[in-house]
Amino acid sequence: MNYFNNNFPNFSNSGNFPNNNGGPQYPNTGSMPPYPPSPYTNNNMPPYPGDGNFAPNPIGFGGFENNQSGQMPPYPSQYQQQFPTNSFNMPNNDFSSNINDGFPIAPPNSNFPPPSSFNSQPDFRPNYPNVPPPSSFNSQPDFRPNYPNVPPPSSFNSQPDFRPNYPNVPPPPIYASQNEQAPFQGSPNPNQLYQTSHSGSNLFPNLNQNNFNQSIIQLNPTLRPFQPFNPAHDAEQLYKAMKGFGTDEAKLIAVLCKRTFPQRDEISRVFKTSYGKDLVKNIESETSGNFRQVLVALLQRPMVVESIHLRESVAGVGTDENALNDVVCTKTNAEMMELKHTYLQMYRRNLEDDVKDDVSGYFKRFLVSLINAHRSEAPADYQKAVAQAKELYNAGEKRLGTNEMVFNRIIGAESHAHLRLVFDEYQKLTGHPIEQAIKSEMSTSVQRAFLTAIQYIRKPAAYYAQRLNESMKGLGTKDKLLIRMVVLRSEIDMMDIKVEFQRMYRKSLESFIKSDCSGDYKRALLCLVGDPNWK
The missing domain is CATH 1.10.220.10 (Annexin)
Structure with missing residues (x-):
């Protein structure tokens, strides 16, 4: 069977070839003339020598496609492979005698180890500088980076203090030895201010804790950490x-x-x-008595104390609206979230539902807005403050009747810093403070709630000074209010409250307590407000 196209010459020894259909005539040489190099050949390969039947071919492997004779030039002897054949002249499947399995025999290379040397498992790792040999890994060397001012591993047992050095933060408590008699009265610098957080950020870390109105504020308490503390x-x-x-x-x-x-x-x-x-x-x-109430309140968390007063104000017959205002209208978002969480844990009741069941009207709406804890924390905006001051004026004094929802929407939702600017703009617009407009335009319950929020936003110390005066004014003493105010504010801003109390009433807070209370109850309150002569 002829596997060649008739358009190609027949390389036989017959001389001229008349039936080549126009192909070139080759002389009767018995050998194939050399072909010109193909542009697709690998001309970098060495030429293969002929064996007498073929002329030396200067082309590489790519030139085989131009060889139309159907025969390949022989490989050099070093690449020849002898396959054992069977009786059918076919390669035998038994290649056990063939070491290289049909692959070319690699030329000897002095840099390549012989096969017998692989059993010794030589070290083929790159020769990196400053890396110990394999035998030294058992000693567990210290590969830690050499950071400055970091003690070695053996010194970690001494528990060094790696806390950041924040400014204006009191040092950690100093624990006296068991045999040392710690004094009862410390002498911290009363003029030194420090920063702390009382917003419940540990319960709700997703809230913004960097806002001025929310957590880190300058405090001026009368009760500071006692040193040395044992x-x-x-x-x-x-x-x-x-x-x-x-x-x-x-x-x-x-x-x-x-x-x-x-x-x-x-x-x-x-x-x-x-x-x-x-x-x-x-x-x-x-x-017993009020003295016991003071000591028990001191051993409870502040939010627990306020939750107890909230529950007492809405439980039973009647409502203590002043206690509701004192607790609900003076909270930031984070503080309100913690208060609701504590109330739910203590009583298995929802604070908002209890408030809604006990009060009504616009008073209920304003308290629900505050309990929702979604007040803005944006900074003050002057243009917006001017517009909202006009809006409050148009909703109150300028019209017949009052649109309480406008007051609810602005006072219950804007940030404290922005509301202070709104109140200032309202006074510039009308010539009198906004408290005067609320007293003349609103009824008793909602009026007290708005006034509480406005007075606290303006100046917390002045608001608490007024509430302390109300607790001791007239016949009798509102002991629950007095205890709650003194216990809770003694660790926050009692020094500022005392200053405002002196300015507003021309008498010191200590003198009011001495004239209105007695016994151990009086001495405990005086000690909390910072009176050095409490004994």
Whole structure:
């Protein structure tokens, strides 16, 4: 069977070829003339020598496609491969005698190790500088980066202080030794201000904690962290004060009314661990009256104290609207979220539902707006403040009747910093403060709620000074209000409240307490407000 096209010449020894259909005539040489190099050939390959039947071919492997003779030039002897054949002249499947399995025999290379040397597992790793040999890895060298000012691993047991050095933050408590008698009265610098957070950020970290109105504010308390602080020593003093017959009330005051809440909480834990008694229950059994209420409030979290007063204000017959206003209208978003969370944990009730069931009208709407805890935290906007001051004027004094929802929408939703600017613009527009307009335009309940929010936004210290005066004014004393104000504000801004109280009423807060209270109850309150002569 002819596998070649008739258009190509026949390379036989017959001389001329008349039937080549126009192809070139080759002389009877018995060999194929050399072809010109193909542009697609690998001209870098060496030429293959002929064996007598073929002329030396200067082309590489790519030139085989131009060889129309159907025969390949022989490989050099070093690339020849002898395959064993069977009786059918076909390659045998048994290649066991062929070491290279059809691959060309590689030329000898002095740099390549012989096969027998692979059993020794030589080290083929790159020769990186400063890398120890494999045998040294068992010693576990220290590959840590050499950072400056970082102690070696063996020194971590000493527990160094890696806390950031924030300015204006009080140092950590200094624990005195067990044998050292810690004094009862510290002497921190009363003029030194420090920063702290009381917004419940640990419960709701997704809230913005960098806003001026929300968390980190300048405080001026009368009760500061006691130094040196030894909770075991303090727990022992409390145990001795309540042991046996009688109670040493002065020692209870000296310990509990001179420690901040985190320190009091630590003392309570150590007391229970050391003596197997609950400190709150022990104090309740050893004391009585308003003095007991002060000490118990000191051992409770601030939000727990306010949750108790909220529940008492809405439970039963009637509503203590002033307590509702004091707690609800003075909270930031984060504080309100923590308050609702604490109320739900304590009573398994929703604060908003309890408030809505107990009050009504625009008073209820304003409280629900505040409990929602969605007040803006944007900075003050002057153009917007001017427009909103005009809007408040048009919704109140300029018209017959009052559109309370405009006041609700602005006072209940805008940030404190922006509302202070709105109140200033309102006074410029009308010539009198906005409190005067609210007193003349609104009814009693909603009027007190708006006035509470406005007075607190304007100046918190002045608002609490007014509430402290109301708790002791006239016949009798509103002890729950007085205890709540003194206990909660003593660790926040009691120094500022005392200054405002003196300015507003021309008498000191201490003098009011001395004239209105008595006994251990009076001494505990005086100690909390910073009177050095509380004894």
